[in-house]
Amino acid sequence: xxxxxxxxxxxxxxxxxxxxxxxxxxxxxxxxxxxxxxxxxxxxxxxxxxxxxxxxxxxxxxxxxxxxxxxxxxxxxxxxxxxxxxxxxxxxxxxxxxxxxxxxxxxxxxxxxxxx
Amino acid sequence: xxxxxxxxxxxxxxxxxxxxxxxxxxxxxxxxxxxxxxxxxxxxxxxxxxxxxxxxxxxxxxxxxxxxxxxxxxxxxxxxxxxxxxxxxxxxxxxxxxxxxxxxxxxxxxx
Numbered sequence: 001x002x003x004x005x006x007x008x009x010x011x012x013x014x015x016x017x018x019x020x021x022x023x024x025x026x027x028x029x030x031x032x033x034x035x036x037x038x039x040x041x042x043x044x045x046x047x048x049x050x051x052x053x054x055x056x057x058x059x060x061x062x063x064x065x066x067x068x069x070x071x072x073x074x075x076x077x078x079x080x081x082x083x084x085x086x087x088x089x090x091x092x093x094x095x096x097x098x099x100x101x102x103x104x105x106x107x108x109x110x111x112x113x114x115x116x
Numbered sequence: 117x118x119x120x121x122x123x124x125x126x127x128x129x130x131x132x133x134x135x136x137x138x139x140x141x142x143x144x145x146x147x148x149x150x151x152x153x154x155x156x157x158x159x160x161x162x163x164x165x166x167x168x169x170x171x172x173x174x175x176x177x178x179x180x181x182x183x184x185x186x187x188x189x190x191x192x193x194x195x196x197x198x199x200x201x202x203x204x205x206x207x208x209x210x211x212x213x214x215x216x217x218x219x220x221x222x223x224x225x226x227x
Contacts, residue, residue, distance in 0.1 A: 006158070032213050043119070043204065043219045044159070049212075093158045097213050102166060103147050105206075105215060107158035 003027055004096050006108035013084055014116055020080045021111045023094030030096035033077040034105065035069065038091045050077040074099070084115040118143060122205050122218025130226050135192040137203060137221040144185035145207035149215065150177075153202045162203075163190070195225050 003026040013019050023033055031052045036044040048069055049057040056069035066088075068080040077096075081088050093110040097103070122139045129135060139148070147166055151159035163174050165181035165188060172179055178191045188207070192199055202222050206215040 002161075004158075034214060043217045046214055049214055091156075095215075102164060103208060103213070104149065104161065104164050105213075106161060107151070110156070110158045112156070 002098065002104070002106045004094065004106045004108040006094055006111050008111060009109060010112040010114075012114045012116065015085055016083055018080055018082045019084055019113060020078055021092055021094075021113075023077045023079070023096065023108050025075045025096040025106075028096070029074040029099045030077075031074060031099050032097045033071060034095045034097070035067070035077075035079050036093045036095065038093060038110075044093060047079075052077075081113065084113070086115045089113055089115045118209075118216050120205055120207055120216055120218040122221055124221055125219065126222040126224070128224045128226070129195060131196055133195055135195055135199070135223060136189060137205075138187060138189040139205035139207070139218045140187040141207060141216070142186070143209060145209055145216075146185075147208040148179070148181050148188040149206045149208075150179050150188070150190045151204045151206060153204060153220075155201075159204055192223075195223075197225050197227055199223060200225050 005024045007022045033050040035047045047062045050069045050071040052071045058064045071077040095105040095107045120139045150162045153159040163179040168185045169183045170181040176193045202220045204220045205218040
């Protein structure tokens with residue numbers, strides 16, 4: 001149990017295009033999901049907290065108009081990188097917090113974004 | 117959020133040896149979690165701790181939630197080559213659900 005999927009696993013796009021990344025909790029409900037960005041050999045950097053049915057909460061320094069988050073259901077959150085540029089190339093990982101029971105977060109497998 | 121102090125930064129050990137790593141913070145946490153991340157993949161939950169003083173095992177892994185609620189350690193006994201990876205500690209503070217992460221401990225195991 002407690003499986004989180006991400007799609008796509010890797011994407012290459014041209015500069016100026018938008019890319020949507022999906023995060024799904026497969027066997028549990030998640031009112032709250034999180035989006036992280038990870039640079040090589042570094043820890044995870046929290047970008048935003050995604051709440052089902054309400055606006056996401058962004059960390060300081062993260063542009064909300066650049067990284068659009070939608071959490072339309074209890075099992076799906078999406079991150080859209082708008083007008084992507086090479087500096088947006090990174091490893092994006094989502095996590096989902098289990099609604100019921102213990103306070104635990106499970107991570108997706110990550111999405112490698114490369115912007116040319 | 118606050119970044120946790122995780123040490124050591126890296127470890128290079130021989131198969132069969134025991135490993136210990138720890139995390140400390142300046143503030144208290146309600147939950148401590150330990151994850152392992154392989155290259156190009158997302159972190160996988162190893163052990164979750166919910167109470168101060170709690171000691172929990174998962175196979176060859178043992179972790180403890182410090183009594184002061186400001187620290188946690190993870191031990192790996194009889195290491196094997198597949199233990200190679202980066203281990204992250206994460207803590208959830210009193211407010212909110214977001215986790216604070218350590219910088220990770222890179223573990224290399226030689227046969």
